[in-house]
Amino acid sequence: MSRPLVTAARSTALSSLPADLDPGRLPAHVAVIMDGNGRWARQRGLPRVMGHRQGVEALKSTLRLCSDWGIATLTAYAFSTENWSRPGEEVSFLMTLFEGVLARELEGLEREDVRIRFLGDLTALPAGLQSLIEDATARTASNAGIRFNVCTNYGSRHELVEVARELARRVQRGELDPEAIDEAAFASALQTAGESDPDLLIRTSGEFRLSNFLLWQLAYAELHITDVLWPDFDAVALATALGDFQRRQRRFGGVLS
Numbered sequence: 001m002s003r004p005l006v007t008a009a010r011s012t013a014l015s016s017l018p019a020d021l022d023p024g025r026l027p028a029h030v031a032v033i034m035d036g037n038g039r040w041a042r043q044r045g046l047p048r049v050m051g052h053r054q055g056v057e058a059l060k061s062t063l064r065l066c067s068d069w070g071i072a073t074l075t076a077y078a079f080s081t082e083n084w085s086r087p088g089e090e091v092s093f094l095m096t097l098f099e100g101v102l103a104r105e106l107e108g109l110e111r112e113d114v115r116i117r118f119l120g121d122l123t124a125l126p127a128g129l130q131s132l133i134e135d136a137t138a139r140t141a142s143n144a145g146i147r148f149n150v151c152t153n154y155g156s157r158h159e160l161v162e163v164a165r166e167l168a169r170r171v172q173r174g175e176l177d178p179e180a181i182d183e184a185a186f187a188s189a190l191q192t193a194g195e196s197d198p199d200l201l202i203r204t205s206g207e208f209r210l211s212n213f214l215l216w217q218l219a220y221a222e223l224h225i226t227d228v229l230w231p232d233f234d235a236v237a238l239a240t241a242l243g244d245f246q247r248r249q250r251r252f253g254g255v256l257s
């Protein structure tokens with residue numbers, strides 16, 4: 001039996017920030033490419049889908065830790081536009097898993113003040129999942145706790161092409177002067193409009209690539225790649241990533257004074 005994501009009377013106490021981390025220098029926005037579920041399962045002689053099941057547990061605990069530790073936004077890559085190329089059985093397992101988790105966890109998310117949103121082309125998702133997403137988004141929209149973005153059928157190139165189309169339509173209608181398209185105008189047409197850019201990107205399972213994730217938004221993110229497979233990602237792994245982040249010097253193209 002899986003525990004609710006977050007509950008009013010929580011079964012676990014609020015987790016406090018590890019003492020070696022500086023609460024004043026945490027990333028406001030953490031993005032994560034949750035990779036390695038399949039390998040986690042294979043190492044145990046289990047079918048790949050069992051890795052996805054366990055990956056949900058890792059996501060639940062990461063959300064709780066980020067919320068407890070004072071991180072304002074968590075954005076997680078759950079399913080890419082390229083992931084449709086996987087065997088049909090795995091894709092349908094994932095869609096069913098997403099539906100089940102969302103249905104089961106929604107009440108807890110509401111109670112814990114999480115504001116959940118889904119980024120990606122949601123129109124291609126099964127109808128049942130789409131309506132759960134609509135419901136969850138609406139019911140948590142005015143929550144003031146952690147902002148939790150789940151990228152589902154998300155692809156950065158698709159997102160950027162959509163922005164280009166939308167801006168071109170506005171120009172064609174005479175509503176927008178092409179010269180008025182600047183970085184801020186462009187960013188406000190992205191699905192992440194209104195969110196700060198991620199400060200820290202974590203990718204698990206030791207892969208050094210972005211896999212079409214938030215190409216615009218990650219322009220100045222600090223990257224933390226860990227060999228930990230996503231289902232094993234825990235408080236120690238998160239604290240390690242945050243510690244790594246706190247040792248970086250962010251220069252944004254400038255020089256240190």
Ligand code: IPE
Nearest residue numbers: 034035036037038039078079
């Ligand atoms: C990430 O784990 C989950 C999704 C992409 C949905 P993978 O399924 O990619 O696991 P590996 O990379 O095959 O180990």
Ligand code: IPE
Nearest residue numbers: 033034035077078079080211
């Ligand atoms: C990226 O992982 C997508 C998600 C985590 C949802 P993949 O496993 O699909 O990426 P590649 O194929 O290794 O680049």
Ligand code: MG
Nearest residue numbers: 035036037038
């Ligand atoms: Mg993978």
